[in-house]
Amino acid sequence: MISPVERLSDLSEQDRGTLVKSGIDPEAKVSGSFMLADHSTVHCNCSDPEVEVLPISTALELHDGLRPYWRRLIDDNENGDPDGGYFIRSKAGSTVTYPLQACLYLAEEKLTQNVHNIVVAEEGSTLNILSGCATAPGVRSGLHVGVSEIYVEKGATLSFTMVHNWGEDMAVRPKTSIVVEEGGTFISNYICLKPAKDLVMYPTAVLKGKGAVATFNSVFLATEGSCIDSGSRVILKAEDTRAEVVSRAVSMGGKIYARGHLVGEVPGVKAHLECDGLILSDRGLIHAIPELEAQCNDLEMSHEAAVGKIAQEEIEYLMARGLSEEDSRSLIIKGFLSLDILGLPEELKRDMEETIKQADSEGAM
Incomplete structure (x- = not known):
């Protein structure tokens, strides 16, 4: 069990080392930081008045149940009440200078962690989030279910970088939905080089406002015994929307199912899907599954997929x-x-x- 800390730098040397390997630097200058260990919030701090960082339970009480956002994109009632999670909001018109860090951490063997996160980039704001998910040294197995609802309002820009650093026998089930309004931009960077035994994720972004943009960049490395089933879906519902989904996958004996799905619903949209795989072991598998779905004419969507070995x-x-x-x-x-x-x-x-x-x-x- 990890006791609450005033600063992430007050954690033990072992835990600090694990956080750094998960993209979270306890010594970095940030706008705010949050850490959930097992089922408890052990750290939550915000130094920038233009951003709000709260445990999800506090946000629900303080903001009247977060009625405009709570379970609007994903209803996870089947999982019961969450064990924790965070609420992050950048205020309208603000540019949050320094990144914000959030960490979801398992410190107990064979624990089930069920979290629910909400992120809101209000109109015209700019926000950069670094998120790390990890198990403590010596923790090999458990279950993590992470629900995230992300709202990018008119003219806002949100960059969200996530690093997974799980134990080798973990089962991981992130569920993420994003909505991007007119002129908004959502950028997702996902890195998983220390894969869990069983990882399934398929975030979906809905571009509902004119000129909205979504970009997904994913990097996977699967060692023997691991199975990664991951992809990204973008639904382009408004004119002049743009999307790009790019994944890089390396199998060194593990299984990778690399998915991508682009849905063009109106004329004038542009989207591209790219999936490249490098297979370095006869025991490995890479299955690329690109999908383009055009529901009208006068749009541009394309895809490239390639799997090979080092020349x-x-x-x-x-x-x-x-x-x-x-x-x-x-x-x-x-x-x-x-x-x-x-x-x-x-x-x-x-x-x-x-x-x-x-x-x-x-x-x-």
């Missing part, structure tokens, strides 16, 4: 310039996964590189 000539090219074969393979994989996402701690980037190198070494055996 030997690429390895030989790098080896000729002084790299070892192992370092050459790792560098190619790193470049393929495109890990240079802004805002991630340097220690996390180094840990990602080590994870790739170790997984590649084991997968090539």
Whole structure:
């Protein structure tokens, strides 16, 4: 059990290390931060008057049940009352200078964690959220069900980066729905290089206002014994809306089902879906499932999907310039996964590189 802390930097050295590897830097300058450990909020702080960060239970009481938002996009009554979660709101017209950090953490073995989160980027605001989901050192198994409802109001921009760092026997079930209003922009970056045993997620964004934009970037690495079933869906319901869904998947013995679904409902929309897979073990599997659904004429939607292996000539090219074969393979994989996402701690980037190198070494055996 983790006791409440005033600052994330007050956590134990082990827990701080796990947070950094999950995209959360306890020492970083942020606008606010939140942490749920098992079923309890152990930290919630906000230093920027233009943003609000609250435990979901407090927000429900303070804001009259969050009636404009609560369970409007996802009704999770079948899961009962949530164990916790967060409410994050950027105020209308504001530009939140520093990112906001949120962490969902399992510290107890074989625990079920059921959370419900609500994020609102009010009209004309700009907000950047770094979210980390992780298990404590020594915790291998459990169940995480995370419901998130995200609202991007007129002219707002929300960037949401999530890093998953789960134990090897975890089952993970995120459920996310997003609605983007006129002129709004939603950007999702998702990284999972230390996969759970069983991960299923399929976030859906609805572009309901003219000129709304949604972008999903996903990066997966599946080691032997893991199964990742993930994708993104965008429904373009208004004129001049735009969407892009890009995924990079590497199997080193695990199974990856990479899905993508674009639905064009009105003329004049543009959307592109791209899924690239790199399979490095005969024991692995990558199944790319791109879908385009056009419900009218005069729209533009396209998709690309490719699965292959590392080309030997690429390895030989790098080896000729002084790299070892192992370092050459790792560098190619790193470049393929495109890990240079802004805002991630340097220690996390180094840990990602080590994870790739170790997984590649084991997968090539």
